[in-house]
Amino acid sequence: MPSLGADMVSGTLVEWRVKAGDAVKRGQIIAEVETDKGAIEVEIFEDGVVDALLVAPGTKVPVGTPLATLRGAAAMPPSPAAPPTAAVPPSGPAGGEVGRGRQVRVSPLARKRAAELGIDPSTLRGTGAGGAVTMADVEAAPVPARAPAPPPPPVEADRSAAMRRAIAAAMSRSKREIPHYYLATDVDVSRLVAWLERRNAAVPVAQRMLPAAPLFKAVALGLKEVPELNGTFLDGAFHPSAAVHLGVAISLRQGGLVAPAIHDADKLGLDELMNALRDLIGRVRGGSIRSSELADPTVTVTNLGDQGVREVFGVIFPPQVAIVGLGRITQRPWVAEGRIEARPVVSATLSADHRVSDGHRGGRFLSAFERLLQEPEKL
């Protein structure tokens, strides 16, 4: 069970997307896992062949529990034409194939007797010392030709309540442990707005770019200039991140929010960034986030402009060390070259961890952000 966030302690395996004997490639989605933050697709971390599925669907297991075993690529069957079903019996949910690998204590006597009776002892509830399955447990079990699969326990019914708890835990920890400091600035984005209007006029509606894409790109590039804001604070020390994995706070219709990452946001072109954002929002609200997206944001940006909010001072999501807040772009009176003009202006804020950086460095970030937005075509 992968850790899909610093505060995750366990997850429920909802569905396997592979079965024993399947060849898998690094990055392939092999399972769906339910966490306090929602349903997440788990990616495999290396190439190989699924040897055995160890956890039955519906089972809640702690982070770190092996979900399946993988044979190395060297052990892959030489001929892909060989029918996998010939070697591997079809495994229904929690069938024998799944149960066999479970770590269950069974006394030697109980195991021997269970084998005689054709019972799979891993399907029994042990009443012996340490939860071991004993002879009495085996003899009390029904004796079918095949042991019945236990019904999968229901996935936590009230997902939003669980998410509320997760948010509460993370935010309380943040306010308890992280000495926040807060900075704000107003940025004239008239050049950006004009550039976007020209660009969007030339493309179909579906390809139009929202201001969020260039704003996020400017955040990512600004962070490259001030590395103290991008990384994690763990075990009493700051660990800067070379990559900018920009966590995007996305609210959910049923309440709550998640902040999955757009990976390497500083290296993406604006169109790529826009597509990534669209894809992410669609999948988050559709309930399918990938494990790697939730696990590794290095910084978070929260944009409440849609709600008409003028400025937002965010609470840092541990173990990150900064959160950038963006408000709504509004027409405001702006003094330029001694004259008052109506200009599109956005308020940008920074909440940062004072253990890692000081206001001076935070100010450098906001001024870089402003500077970058003055040349939107270069973003």
Add this chain to the structure above:
Amino acid sequence: MTVAPAGPIRMTYREAVRAALREALAADPRVFLMGEDVGRYGGTYAATKGLLEEFGPERVRDTPLSELTFTGAGIGAALGGMRPILEIMTVNFSLLALDQIVNNAATLRHMSGGQVSVPLVIRMATGAGRQVAAQHSHSLEAWYAHIPGIRVVAPAVLEDARGMLAAALRDPDPVLIFEHAALYGVEGELPAVPRQVDLDRAAVRRSGDDVSLIAYGGTVGKALAAAEQLAAGGISAEVVDLRTLRPLDDATIVGSVRKTHRAVVVDEGWRSGSLAAEVMARIMEQAFYELDAPVARVCTAEVPIPYPKHLEDAALPQPETIVAAARSLVKPRG
């Protein structure tokens, strides 16, 4: 025991030992007793009281305070055709005679290619529970049970206290008899005509179905008391008395575990490298697939035996700790 009445005779463990010694002296002129204070004083535990007067100083011999010397003399006498019975006051002091016992008594048959044997019997007291502090309270049976070439027995009941000596004298090789010092005052009944006992088999002292309590010497009585308490709680415990610590009777041990599928080994020795460890290993080797729970053991805490009563009690296996170990392995029926 001058008159044999028709019914059973009530006596103490000490009197049973003495009766066996008297019978041995009377039956075989080659038998003689030797040890510290066995003559005029009548034995530290009064096991030989009255025997000097009855059999004379040639047959009941007080020795200097040197276990090494009189054990060596006993080995020489045995080699010379006698049947000496040595009393070493306690196992603690037998360490001074370890060289004679381990390097001579235990080896001579093998090293002589079977030309000689050492028909020697050594009795010694063992065990704690009497507030005589560490240097008088060790249980070192396991050390001797480690040695090939000697037989080690532990009479836990009056019948064995009465009968094991004769069996030991019939053995052509050295036999060590460990008498738990806390047992000397235990009373019981013995048949007027003593039964012959063997030195080969463990004994089931109480039959049960749910768990085997495997004990020896001073812990057999505690295991029986524990079995009584367990019965009141719905657990049927079988009590196995090892009797012979070397060679161990695997058949009886394994047979009991095959029946109950659970075992608690009770041993007044210290846990590490104990006889309990050896018994557990044999169960694992020979009855692993019969086990319905891990084998447990109750041993003495790994400290020199304390002097204060409450600490000594806490250090030793007790019926309550045996009950707790058994309960951790088996759920009461019904």
